[in-house]
Every structure is written in structure tokens, then in C-alpha cells.
Amino acid sequence: MNTADTATHTAPLFDATVHAERWIADYCARSTSADVLCEDADPAWAAMFAELAMVASDDLGHIRERVQRHAVDIGTGFRIADEPDERPWPVSPVPLLIEAGEWAGIERGVIQRATLMETVIADLYGEGKLVADGNIPAALVTGSPFFLRPMVGLDPPGGRHLDFIAIDLGRGPTGEWRVLADHLRAPAGAGYALENRIAVSRTLGGLQDRLNVQRHAPFFAAFRAGIAAMCKRTDPRIGLLTPGRFNPSYPEQAHLARYLGLLLVEGADLAALEDKVYVRTIGGLKRIDALWRRLDPRLLDPLAFDTHSQIGVPGLIDAYAAGHVVLSNAPGSAVLEAPAFSAFLPQLAKSLLGEDLLLPNIATWWCGQDGARAQVEANFDRLLIGPAFHSRPLGMTGGPIAGADIAGEDRTRLLADMANRPQDYVGQELVQLSTMPVVVGDALVPRPFTLRVFAARNGDGEWTVLPGGFARIGEHPDARAAVMGEGIWSADVCIYGAEPVAPVSLLTAADSLQVRRNPGTLPSRVADNFYWLGRYLERGEALLGAIRVMLGNSIDVDGGAVLSPTTVGKLVGLIVGAGSAPHPPSLRRADLTALARTAMEDERWQSILTLNRHAREIGEGSRDRLSADMVRLLEAPFPTHRGMLERAGSLQRRYAAIAGLSAEHMGRTAAWRFHDLGRRIERAMAMARAIRLFGMPGASPDDLSVLLDLADSQISYRQRYPTGIARVPVIDLVALDPGNPRSLAFSAERIAARLAELPVLSDDEMAEPQQAQATGLQAIVMTSTAAELDAETLGDIERRLGAVSDALARRYFLQGAEPLRTSGLTLA
Known part of the structure; x- marks a missing residue:
């Protein structure tokens, strides 16, 4: 066989395009016509699979593991309720591709919907004409747990209720997109969309330029500018208010805070004082101008809403009402998140905007109206039965479920409760979803998906839409949205087109940002x-x-x-x-x-x-x-x-x-200094105890050898004293040698140095209690000698270390209900 024949024979084994074409052909032979990959011959999909093949060769399982490793490296995770540990965020290596022209239609529909919801919310908490004129039933508003009566009549700072929303879309078998759910309370998922993009980009590095994929950074930059524009100060301090690490999406919140340069805070980090909100920091109270909240609004302020809330900020709503802090989104905006409201949005769009919804809802009937309830009962087996306001009614044992799947005692109980409290239920059409390819094992298989998209206000107050979002992929082939649940995979969503995309970054222009070496505010927590x-x-x-x-x-x-x-x-x-x-x-x-x-x-x-x-x-x-x-x-x-x-x-x-x-x-920031202080204080306490046990007069060679082991100083001692082991040299090395990082002297010097580097509240240049305690500790260690260091002195050193720790905590850490304003407290 000649060389040309050899090349011809082996080329298909290594040609990425050949692999891609074979994957697509095999997949579409097993899939249905309602699949985004198989319903047309878009060359973008072939290009994407060719990129996959260049990385994975013919091993799809390898590419799945590789993308998942990148997600783990990024630190992406989530938590399921009642589970103690986080799970890794599941990312599919196959992104969902949407052509720019099709996406433009989705974008217009999302902006229209956001505009409509802002108009409705402003009326519900303002003039109330929609209820007065009969466009919205009063019971739908006042009966909703998401309607917050204390917010009625309050003008939100910046003049708007919504700044960031998420919408779940489903794609039908014929390619039409429909709204499945709105998320206004604390919209989650934008961070996961960003992390999916990073994980896939690290794996398929050439896809961005090959398909002209639109980037995420401009959207996040616009959102950050939008919040800043609502603040009264020119250089505002903006925080992301999190419920804490037990929240299911806490890793996403931490990633977003880091990416956007926001201060990640919990309720305990904040204090309201004279209608302003402050962060409790190691430098005193620092003014905060805006909070992108991921906390349930009912828990925000125990003085305004739920009095049992332990994670809110007393007085926060007073500061909000006074216009001194922006809350995004405004508390109470989730009233439109209730599934029951979907039944009224189509008509509201015609009344308020003079146009039909560009992205229609799935058909919804609220059983709080007699006619709608009768229709649900007549078509019970053909509808999805669910709660009207997300909270589970007494007649349901779980979440939304197809009526045909409810039988026996469950059916009897649900119908009885629906008759007793019809306002707690909705009926919705069962939606058939398109499928997309996902890697299961070593093969491509079709699975149903939904798409979560995000919209935010920019610096001019206009709506902008994240180009893509993330796809949530179902576990089972059943393409009904009702049985998909939350899904077990996610996928990046790439919006591609013919026009090149500028390499935009969230980083500020090189010459427009003032250089600083202070890493920013450090909350006491x-x-x-x-x-x-x-x-x-x-x-x-x-x-x-x-x-x-x-x-x-x-x-x-x-x-x-x-x-x-x-x-x-x-x-x-x-x-x-x-x-x-x-x-x-x-x-x-x-x-x-x-x-x-x-x-x-x-x-x-x-x-x-x-x-x-x-x-x-x-x-x-x-x-x-x-x-x-x-x-x-x-x-x-x-x-x-x-x-x-x-x-x-x-x-x-x-x-x-x-x-x-x-x-x-770790950068030598205030956070590192506290970390190092913890290490030095704990190490010094341990060493003082060890010396008292193993280093006092009468100590045996075994005792002294153990002491050297505990101080990790065997080699240092042998190099310094090769002739043998003796008590005084051992004590000098592990207690008083300032060059031994395990010694008491070294720790005492570092403790005093770290405390001197931390901020103080007073301007009198006098030592604060924690500094005075550290100076006293250092003086005792420095003036001691190895031959005279006794158990009493070591006990005193331990007590002084405890006193330093206590003084440190009183000065810098949250101490329950300590006064907000103490002597010399800084307000900035």
C-alpha cells in the first residue's frame, strides 16, 4: 500500500469532522423529530461536535469527565435540602445552541414580560387600580403569602421594583418557546450560567470564535452599573445579602459576589442606624448603599415582616423607606411569581401594553374563580394540578403532578381540599418539551430540557438579557415538563451568529480605575x-x-x-x-x-x-x-x-x-492576619502546655525527645547540639528561640505584629486592650530564661494568650447585641 492509500485509509479515524458527523447520525437515528439537533441541519451543531471530537477523540465519556473536573475546579456546587454536604454542579459537555435570530425573539419577549411585571407590581403597591377595576381579583393579591402589606405606598429607591429576574422557558415540539415560571423573589442561577460557560470554554476553547458565541460579561457589567446608578453616593458600597452557607445556591452566590466585586454579607453583618444601613467591620460600621438580596423578603426585617426571623436586619425597611438603601429586587415583588398570576398576564399585557405576550404562558386556570375551577375539574386528567402560590396545599403530598397520575386516597383528598379551598390550586396544561443531546455513559441520548434566562436593568434603567442562561436537563426520556422536576444535568447555552463578537471582559478599562492596595471591607463575621x-x-x-x-x-x-x-x-x-x-x-x-x-x-x-x-x-x-x-x-x-x-x-x-x-x-490582607493570629495563638497555647508536661525539671530523655517532636524541632536540635539531649537547651529552642517558628517567642512576636497591623478605633495613639495584652505577653516571654522558665510562668503565658484572644474577639468580632455606637466608633 502506498503512502497516499495509507493517508486515505486512516484519515477518518482521526478526522474530528468525521467523528462529529457519525455522532450526529447515530443520535438522530434514535431520537425524535422534536429534538433541537435533529429537526434541521444547522451546521453550527456539526461545528460544535467537531470541537468536542478534537478534545475527546472518540471518547464522549472522557469529555464529560473533563468538563465536570473543570466545574469542580471552579468550585461550583449546590445543596439539596436536608443534606449535610454539597453536591458538585452537574454540567453536560454538550451546550445548547440557539441561533442569534431566534434568540432575538426570545430577548424581546423577556423584556416585554419584565416591563409588564414592573407595571403590575408598581400598581399593586401603589394606586391599586388593577384590583379596583376588576382586572385582578383582590383575593389573588391579598391571599398571596408573597404580598407584603407593609410595602404598600412605599416608593422604592431608584423608582423601580424589579432589577433582576429569571424566567423558565420550555421549547415545544414545533420549536415555539413558552413561559413555564417566573422568578422574582431571589432569582437563582445566573452564577451557574457563568460557571457553566467557564467550564465549557476551558474544554472547548475554540468554540467561542468558531461560532461567534455571545459573551456573558457585558450583561453582568450592565447589572452592576444598574444597581450603582440607583445609589445616592458616587462610589457606593454594594453587597450581596445571602442567607448563609446552608442555602442551596450559596456556592453560586459566593461566585457571583467574587465575580461582580460585591461584598458577601449575612444579616448578622448588617446594622440599621438612623435610617441608614451599615456593615459591621473590623474598622467599625461602614455604610452600605445597596443590597442584591438572595434572602426571602419575609425574613429581611423582623420589625416589618416575620418577627421570628433570626437572619434579618431590624430597621432595614425603615432605611429602605427613607431611600438610603437599595434592595434588589424590592420586597414584595414576588407576588407575581405565584403560578396563579399566569392566568391573568395575557389579558394584562393587552390592557397595559396594548399587545399580546410575545412569549406566551402555559395555559393556566386559577381555581379561585368559579368558571376556571369548573374547567379544571372537567379536564382534571388532562391537566397539571399544582399549588397556586408555591406553598403546598393540604390536599397535596408533593409538588405539581399530572391529574391522571393522582389516584385512590390521594385523589379523594385533593378533590376534597380543592372543594374546600379552591383558591389554593391551579390547573395548567401539560407541556411537551423538545429534547437535546446529553452524554450518558459513552453515548449521546436525547433528554427533555428547559431554559432559564435572566434579565437585568443597566445603568440607564433599561432591560438587558443575558445571552444564553443555562439549560436544565431531565433525567428521564419522558418529555413532559411536569415529570422533569429539577433535572439532573445543566448545560451551557450558546447564542451564535454570523457577526464576530468583541472580546469583552468585566474588567474595567486599564486607566479608569484608581489603584489601591486595600482589598476592601472585612466584615467582623x-x-x-x-x-x-x-x-x-x-x-x-x-x-x-x-x-x-x-x-x-x-x-x-x-x-x-x-x-x-x-x-x-x-x-x-x-x-x-x-x-x-x-x-x-x-x-x-x-x-x-x-x-x-x-x-x-x-x-x-x-x-x-x-x-x-x-x-x-x-x-x-x-x-x-x-x-x-x-x-x-x-x-x-x-x-x-x-x-x-x-x-x-x-x-x-x-x-x-x-x-x-x-x-x-494568601495575600497579606486583614483576613489573612486574623487567620495567622488564630494559628499563632493556638500554637503558643499548645506549646506552653507541652512544655509544662514534658520540659520541667526532672524531665527524662524520653520526655524531652517527645517535646522536640511536638515542636517539630528534632532536626534543629540535633544540628545545634550533636552531643546529646539536655533540658535547658531544649527549653531554649522550643520556648525562647525567636528564630524557631514553633517557639513561644516566635508566636508572641507575630501576635503583637499582627495586632499592630489591624485597624484601631481611637485616634489617641494609645494601645487598645488587645494590643496591650499582646505587649505584656511578649514582655514575659522575652525576659524569661530557659533555666528559670517554670510551670507557674507557663501557666501565666497560657492565661495571657486566652486574654489576648478574648480582647481580640471583643474588639473585632460580633458579640451578640453589643451597642451599635461605642466610643470612637467609625461611621463611613
Whole structure:
């Protein structure tokens, strides 16, 4: 065979276009005509699959795993209610492609709908003409849990109620798009759309330019400018108000806050004072001008809404009413989110806008009206039966369900409750959805999908639409929207066209941003978290060191030698005294191993597993300030090696990696200073206890060797004193040597230095209590000598370390209901 024949024969095996054509042909042979890929021969799909083939060759499973790895690297996750751990965000490697011309129609429909909803909400909380004139039933408004009566008559700052909305769309078998749901309360998902785009772009790097895919950055820049434009100050401070790390979409919120440059705050971070809202920071109260809230509006202010709310801000609505803080979206705007309102929007569009809806709703009948209720009952088996206001009525055991699927006692109970409280129910048409390709195993399979799109106000107050959003893909082939649920995959949505797309970034123009080296406001809660992250990590590492030494992992052990029972007893006392395990019945090897196992992994005690869980929880709540590598290390599962020492070694390497990231990859910001303070205070406390146990007069060579192990100073000592081990040189090295990072002297100096770098409230240049405590601590350590350092002095050092920690907490951390205005408090 000649060379030309060889090339001809082998080309199809490596030609990405050939792979793409074969994938599409095989897929469409098994799919239906209602599939976005198969219903026409758009070359964009072939180009996209060719990009996939260039990365995956003929292995679709590999490309799926690769995209998922990128999503994990980004830190994308979500939480299911009642589940303790987050799940990774599931991303399909196959994006949904929508041509720019088709997208333009969707965009116009979304803007029209947003305009209509703003008009209706303004009337419901303003003049109330729509209810008075009979266009909207009064019971539909006043009976909705989303209607907030305290907001009636309040003019929102900036003059608008809606700034950011999300709409779920379904694509029918013939290609038409219809609205399935509106999201106005706290619209979620824009961050996931952004993360999907990043994950897919990292995998299919050439797709952006090959198909002229429209970018997301201009939309987010416009939204940020839109919020800023409503604020009264020229350089406003804007926050993203989150319910906290247990919220299902908290990782998305943290990602958005970091991407948009917003301050991620919780209710406890804020305080209302004289009709203004402030963030509680380490530098005092700092004025905040706008909050993009992801908190249920009923929980925003216990003085205005739900008095039981523990996560709101008392007085927030007063500040809002006075026009001093922007809330996006305005509380109460979710009244139009109720499914029952979908029954009235088509007619409202004609009355208020003089036009039909460009994106029609799925047909909806609110059972609070006699005629609509009769129609639902007559067509019960052909409709989707669901709650009128999202909250589940007494007659339903779950979410919306097809009437034909309700039988027996469930049907009897639902019909009885519908007769008793018809206003709690709606009937909606069952929608057939188009399908799209998704990778399952190593093959492409069709699955139904819905599309979530997002719209936001720009700096001029006009609506702009995110080009794409994200697709939510169902688990089962059944193409009814009712049975799809939330779906188990998501996909990037690419809007493509013939026109080149400018490489726009969210970054500000090079010469238009003032240079600064202050990373911005640090809320007191965040400072508290970073401080305790340092303490938990250091405490876990110290406990692990004691366990490893007890199990015989000292580098000083030779020839099978073991520690003396007295020294082992002291080690046991150190571990038991930390609350990590109960006292063992004896010092036999089996009992010591059981003690070590409890101290490592028994969650009923302050074990390493428990300490790591505390650190992990702090990491989950600090995603906006920690790198993805740090979060992954904190969230790594507990090691499961067979041997105890192997597990201990794995944990030690993890602690070392975290310490390395902290030391070499964290900027020297105020957050890092609190983290380092936590480490230094905890390390110094542990070292003072160890010296009292193992370093006092009469200490044996075993005691001193263990002390060097606990201080990780064996090598330093051997290099300095090769002739043998003696108590005074050991004490000098682990307690008073300022060059040993494990010594008391080193920690005391660093504690004083970190506190000197933190902001103070007074202008009198006098030391604050935490600084004075640290100076006293440093003075005692610096004036001590190794020969005279006794248990009483070490006890005093421990007490002073506790006093420094207490003073630090009183000055910088949230202390419950402390006065908002204290002496010298800064308001900015």
C-alpha cells in the first residue's frame, strides 16, 4: 500500500469532522423529530461536535469527565435540602445552541414580560387600580403569602421594583418557546450560567470564535452599573445579602459576589442606624448603599415582616423607606411569581401594553374563580394540578403532578381540599418539551430540557438579557415538563451568529480605575471565621502530632525502643485533656490504638475529624475569599487507609498543604492576619502546655525527645547540639528561640505584629486592650530564661494568650447585641 492509500485509509479515524458527523447520525437515528439537533441541519451543531471530537477523540465519556473536573475546579456546587454536604454542579459537555435570530425573539419577549411585571407590581403597591377595576381579583393579591402589606405606598429607591429576574422557558415540539415560571423573589442561577460557560470554554476553547458565541460579561457589567446608578453616593458600597452557607445556591452566590466585586454579607453583618444601613467591620460600621438580596423578603426585617426571623436586619425597611438603601429586587415583588398570576398576564399585557405576550404562558386556570375551577375539574386528567402560590396545599403530598397520575386516597383528598379551598390550586396544561443531546455513559441520548434566562436593568434603567442562561436537563426520556422536576444535568447555552463578537471582559478599562492596595471591607463575621479557621487547623495538627508520637512515629525511636510508661502517660493526658478521647483503661498497645482511633475519628469527641469538620464548615462559608485549592483541601474526605499511622501521615500531608497555601498563596490582607493570629495563638497555647508536661525539671530523655517532636524541632536540635539531649537547651529552642517558628517567642512576636497591623478605633495613639495584652505577653516571654522558665510562668503565658484572644474577639468580632455606637466608633 502506498503512502497516499495509507493517508486515505486512516484519515477518518482521526478526522474530528468525521467523528462529529457519525455522532450526529447515530443520535438522530434514535431520537425524535422534536429534538433541537435533529429537526434541521444547522451546521453550527456539526461545528460544535467537531470541537468536542478534537478534545475527546472518540471518547464522549472522557469529555464529560473533563468538563465536570473543570466545574469542580471552579468550585461550583449546590445543596439539596436536608443534606449535610454539597453536591458538585452537574454540567453536560454538550451546550445548547440557539441561533442569534431566534434568540432575538426570545430577548424581546423577556423584556416585554419584565416591563409588564414592573407595571403590575408598581400598581399593586401603589394606586391599586388593577384590583379596583376588576382586572385582578383582590383575593389573588391579598391571599398571596408573597404580598407584603407593609410595602404598600412605599416608593422604592431608584423608582423601580424589579432589577433582576429569571424566567423558565420550555421549547415545544414545533420549536415555539413558552413561559413555564417566573422568578422574582431571589432569582437563582445566573452564577451557574457563568460557571457553566467557564467550564465549557476551558474544554472547548475554540468554540467561542468558531461560532461567534455571545459573551456573558457585558450583561453582568450592565447589572452592576444598574444597581450603582440607583445609589445616592458616587462610589457606593454594594453587597450581596445571602442567607448563609446552608442555602442551596450559596456556592453560586459566593461566585457571583467574587465575580461582580460585591461584598458577601449575612444579616448578622448588617446594622440599621438612623435610617441608614451599615456593615459591621473590623474598622467599625461602614455604610452600605445597596443590597442584591438572595434572602426571602419575609425574613429581611423582623420589625416589618416575620418577627421570628433570626437572619434579618431590624430597621432595614425603615432605611429602605427613607431611600438610603437599595434592595434588589424590592420586597414584595414576588407576588407575581405565584403560578396563579399566569392566568391573568395575557389579558394584562393587552390592557397595559396594548399587545399580546410575545412569549406566551402555559395555559393556566386559577381555581379561585368559579368558571376556571369548573374547567379544571372537567379536564382534571388532562391537566397539571399544582399549588397556586408555591406553598403546598393540604390536599397535596408533593409538588405539581399530572391529574391522571393522582389516584385512590390521594385523589379523594385533593378533590376534597380543592372543594374546600379552591383558591389554593391551579390547573395548567401539560407541556411537551423538545429534547437535546446529553452524554450518558459513552453515548449521546436525547433528554427533555428547559431554559432559564435572566434579565437585568443597566445603568440607564433599561432591560438587558443575558445571552444564553443555562439549560436544565431531565433525567428521564419522558418529555413532559411536569415529570422533569429539577433535572439532573445543566448545560451551557450558546447564542451564535454570523457577526464576530468583541472580546469583552468585566474588567474595567486599564486607566479608569484608581489603584489601591486595600482589598476592601472585612466584615467582623468573616474575621471571626478566618481566626477560628486558623485555630481549628492548628489544633488538629497539634493533636495529630501527639497521636503520631504516642503510636511510635518519632524519628528518635531506634532498634524497636519504646517510650517509657511515664512519658506515654503524659501523652495520653495531653490527648485526653484536649477533650479528644476518654482515658484508656491501660497503657497497653491495644488500648493506646483505640485511644488514637477515637482521637482521630470519633465525632462524639473533639477529634481530628470533628476539628476538620469545623474547618470545613468555615471554608464552605468563606468561598468568596478562599481559593478553590484551599476549599478542596478543607472539603477532602477523611482518609481511609488501613493503618492508623498511614491515616495520620495522610492527614499530616494535608495539614502541610493547607499551611503552605496559607503562607505562600494568601495575600497579606486583614483576613489573612486574623487567620495567622488564630494559628499563632493556638500554637503558643499548645506549646506552653507541652512544655509544662514534658520540659520541667526532672524531665527524662524520653520526655524531652517527645517535646522536640511536638515542636517539630528534632532536626534543629540535633544540628545545634550533636552531643546529646539536655533540658535547658531544649527549653531554649522550643520556648525562647525567636528564630524557631514553633517557639513561644516566635508566636508572641507575630501576635503583637499582627495586632499592630489591624485597624484601631481611637485616634489617641494609645494601645487598645488587645494590643496591650499582646505587649505584656511578649514582655514575659522575652525576659524569661530557659533555666528559670517554670510551670507557674507557663501557666501565666497560657492565661495571657486566652486574654489576648478574648480582647481580640471583643474588639473585632460580633458579640451578640453589643451597642451599635461605642466610643470612637467609625461611621463611613
